[in-house]
Amino acid sequence: MEKIIIKGGNPLYGTIEVSGMKNSSLPILFATILVKGTCVIENLPPIDDVTAAIAILKGMGAEVRNIDDTTVEICTDNVGCGTAPYDMARHMRGSYYIAGAELGRFGRTSVPLPGGCDFGQRPIDLHIKGFEALGARVDLDSGYIRAEADGTLKGTSIYMDVVSVGATINVILAAVLAEGVTVIDNAAKEPHVVDLANFLNACGADIAGAGTDIIRIKGVSSLNGVTYAVLPDMIEAGTYMIAAAATGGRLTVSNVIPKHLESVTAKLCEMGVHVEENDSSVEVWADAPLRPVNVKTQPYPGFPTDMNPQMCVIMCLAEGNGQLREGVWDNRFRYIKELIRMGADITVEPKVAYVHGGKPLKGTSVRAVDLRAGAAMVIAGLVAEGVTEISDIYHIERGYANLVEKLCAVGADIKKTVVSDGACVTAV
Numbered sequence: 001m002e003k004i005i006i007k008g009g010n011p012l013y014g015t016i017e018v019s020g021m022k023n024s025s026l027p028i029l030f031a032t033i034l035v036k037g038t039c040v041i042e043n044l045p046p047i048d049d050v051t052a053a054i055a056i057l058k059g060m061g062a063e064v065r066n067i068d069d070t071t072v073e074i075c076t077d078n079v080g081c082g083t084a085p086y087d088m089a090r091h092m093r094g095s096y097y098i099a100g101a102e103l104g105r106f107g108r109t110s111v112p113l114p115g116g117c118d119f120g121q122r123p124i125d126l127h128i129k130g131f132e133a134l135g136a137r138v139d140l141d142s143g144y145i146r147a148e149a150d151g152t153l154k155g156t157s158i159y160m161d162v163v164s165v166g167a168t169i170n171v172i173l174a175a176v177l178a179e180g181v182t183v184i185d186n187a188a189k190e191p192h193v194v195d196l197a198n199f200l201n202a203c204g205a206d207i208a209g210a211g212t213d214i215i216r217i218k219g220v221s222s223l224n225g226v227t228y229a230v231l232p233d234m235i236e237a238g239t240y241m242i243a244a245a246a247t248g249g250r251l252t253v254s255n256v257i258p259k260h261l262e263s264v265t266a267k268l269c270e271m272g273v274h275v276e277e278n279d280s281s282v283e284v285w286a287d288a289p290l291r292p293v294n295v296k297t298q299p300y301p302g303f304p305t306d307m308n309p310q311m312c313v314i315m316c317l318a319e320g321n322g323q324l325r326e327g328v329w330d331n332r333f334r335y336i337k338e339l340i341r342m343g344a345d346i347t348v349e350p351k352v353a354y355v356h357g358g359k360p361l362k363g364t365s366v367r368a369v370d371l372r373a374g375a376a377m378v379i380a381g382l383v384a385e386g387v388t389e390i391s392d393i394y395h396i397e398r399g400y401a402n403l404v405e406k407l408c409a410v411g412a413d414i415k416k417t418v419v420s421d422g423a424c425v426t427a428v
């Protein structure tokens, strides 16, 4: 079993370069199913979810060539419908984008129901509503999403009862080759929705309004291969910004789009952290005691739900009490019991955590309960007294490229070990 071992107390100094965005990479990779000819996708993060997505595409018959560790060449001309390997697809959330892409290309789909982090209920009713509005019959049976349209999908108007990144993306994928115009009302505005629309428009699609709550997709007859670079990962960037402020160091986080980080920057500044924005980087440092703050996670451009756990850690370091309200998921506080094991003083209700800051965190053994919670445990380990051992780090490696190496390079005392039958074998 692999663990991350951290000896806390080192302030972080230097520069960390952010990799491509996981939540952009997955829809764009699966969107290549809609494209004739060859795409070259650049700035992909070398993370397990991207490796898995590429393996699924290969399993479906795509020809994929790794040009380097962040660039792949993909041709899906020979991809078969309904051939996503069950055991791979059911473990990741983003695999449900195959449904929208297959429906858009073949007029039918059969894809395993998705996996992903456990935040309680993760319904897909809006994905189904979108597919049915476009003219498909949808069945969920024996762990699969199956859908089929009589002939070509027909453009229509779809109102999203809840702002949903996944459902917005899946309807775009299904509608981009449909007959006529599709309008998505109450659409998600996340940068990764815009990134997908930009990729598809580069291939010849006709999508307008991405980044607003009304997206219009005019169906086109075909899409052609392009070379496209994925956006930088705003959540990875925000994670390292908080690590810099929490450890009392000074970090330049490079390869970012500062506008995507506005809500994170605003909250850190409320705490007394300094954030200097440059064209494609931010410099972060704290030179005074952290002030308490209240946070409510919301769909973009609100404070990202995927920064909930990381923000909770720095709120534990503030001198005073703060409230962290989760406005997107039913149960995103599973990680708090791990922070309490480190000495944090937090009381939790289903949708809000009351953080009583100022208590020192002490290193101990903790678990990564999901991807972003795992990143939060790393930040907690960086600031805790003593040594923190984090297990179940496979969650972290789904979404953070070279995290140990990146933190080592800026002064963290952090390593990854492989533990077999109780003995610590190697530090990698």
Ligand code: EPZ
Binding pocket: 022, 023, 026, 093, 094, 117, 121, 122, 123, 124, 125, 126, 127, 128, 162, 163, 164, 165, 166, 167, 188, 305, 306, 328, 329, 330, 371, 372, 399
């Ligand atoms: C995406 O998940 C991200 N995952 C999540 O990031 C992120 O937390 C989430 O968007 C919100 O930003 C990927 O992009 C792979 P949603 P998704 O559909 O698309 C409700 C990470 O850490 N809803 O925007 O599954 C749902 O219950 C991961 O990178 C419905 O009610 O999220 C939730 O309350 C974790 N019906 C809200 O919408 C539906 O059909 C937002 O979910 C779909 C969603």
